[in-house]
Amino acid sequence: MSLPTSVDVAIVGAGTSGAAAARYFAEQGARVVCVDRRPLAEAGARWVNGITRTAMAEAGIELPASAGFGEPHPFHLVSDAGRVVVRDHDVIDVDMRALVALLQRQAQEAGAVMQGETSVLGRDRDVLITDQGRVRARWIIDASGLAGARLLDQSAVGTAHLCAAAQAVFEVKDNEAARAWFAAADIPPGEVYARLGVAGGFSVLNVRLHDGGHTVGVLTGSIPSLGFPSGKAILDRFVREHAWVGARVFGGQGAIPLRRPYDRLARDNVALLGDAACQVFPAHGSGIGAGIVAARMLASTLGAGGTLRDYEVAWHRRWGGLFAAYDAFRRWNQTMDPVQLGELMAGGVLDPSFARAGMDQTMPRLSLGALPPKARALSKQPGLVPGLARVMAQVGAAHLLSAVYPRSENRRFSAWQLGMARVLAV
Numbered sequence: 001m002s003l004p005t006s007v008d009v010a011i012v013g014a015g016t017s018g019a020a021a022a023r024y025f026a027e028q029g030a031r032v033v034c035v036d037r038r039p040l041a042e043a044g045a046r047w048v049n050g051i052t053r054t055a056m057a058e059a060g061i062e063l064p065a066s067a068g069f070g071e072p073h074p075f076h077l078v079s080d081a082g083r084v085v086v087r088d089h090d091v092i093d094v095d096m097r098a099l100v101a102l103l104q105r106q107a108q109e110a111g112a113v114m115q116g117e118t119s120v121l122g123r124d125r126d127v128l129i130t131d132q133g134r135v136r137a138r139w140i141i142d143a144s145g146l147a148g149a150r151l152l153d154q155s156a157v158g159t160a161h162l163c164a165a166a167q168a169v170f171e172v173k174d175n176e177a178a179r180a181w182f183a184a185a186d187i188p189p190g191e192v193y194a195r196l197g198v199a200g201g202f203s204v205l206n207v208r209l210h211d212g213g214h215t216v217g218v219l220t221g222s223i224p225s226l227g228f229p230s231g232k233a234i235l236d237r238f239v240r241e242h243a244w245v246g247a248r249v250f251g252g253q254g255a256i257p258l259r260r261p262y263d264r265l266a267r268d269n270v271a272l273l274g275d276a277a278c279q280v281f282p283a284h285g286s287g288i289g290a291g292i293v294a295a296r297m298l299a300s301t302l303g304a305g306g307t308l309r310d311y312e313v314a315w316h317r318r319w320g321g322l323f324a325a326y327d328a329f330r331r332w333n334q335t336m337d338p339v340q341l342g343e344l345m346a347g348g349v350l351d352p353s354f355a356r357a358g359m360d361q362t363m364p365r366l367s368l369g370a371l372p373p374k375a376r377a378l379s380k381q382p383g384l385v386p387g388l389a390r391v392m393a394q395v396g397a398a399h400l401l402s403a404v405y406p407r408s409e410n411r412r413f414s415a416w417q418l419g420m421a422r423v424l425a426v
Contacts, residue, residue, distance in 0.1 A: 015044025168251025
């Protein structure tokens, strides 16, 4: 299939954020082409990911039952010293293969041209250059991921801020042994075993039984450059050590940017979207919901006659402070060892309300009644107080700065960039 030579919007990347953008623009009547270097059926993430129902509702996406794994289920955040159970949260597990296919189909039904096995070679002003031809576009959107087309020559993400994640769904070949393993951890079947700091610092192991115990999902992640095993290594070790885990059904792995989103999300006629923009929630590396919501914001802004700068301003003023705040918290958290994390949980500093806020991608709300017990808990761990105080100051300053993200690109913007960098010690 040949590419159109001229369109309103050319999108690079047909994963969740790219396919969503193709749908939203096409629904507004724009002429859209969306390309991906892989076959369309292999584009985007190929694993199970957590997405908030709030993000799906804001994006206007209704998932078929076959794409999900039920309603939100309790999370047991486990450590040697303590446990935090989050029962009332907004996160659902979604099969990314089904979500990508849904968004691609909706984009095509709205009139977008979706084409796989097409590599992007570069850009010449308003022309997207591919190995299948040149496409002139009013707007070009880079939704090609962390290591994709890099159409704005955005800076590389430092290795200290790259999470090596892996997730897979396996058959359960011994249901009784699987249930016994969860029972030993005092976790009912279908609820999540989440081991924080499993390999030290920013690392996690999440395990949950699906389909009445016929399959099990295993999610892992860490930052290898800080001296920890990769998410895949953690996952492989878990499978080796538990004979009840059977054959792999599906899954995937990849690098996820944990740093806050780039200061510039657009330039000239090019906009960044999703992982390419680092629109990933830094606390745990979930970027699916953020990328889809950003895609709708971009399409709505341009469809209403706005500019790419308007998109940058709107996104940063609404979401920038939240993402920067959790980036600061994540940087502090990854310096801790499993013992310190356990003490935070056991002492009540990290409690269900704080954990839920992170899962739901919202700011925690601290009541006056919660202050005395947290203060008492911190008094027993004086070494953590300076770091936590610094993080709280960073959170407040990041929110204030994001709220005044400049509309112009003059010296004031340069001063804003410098201020945010100093606040977060980037």
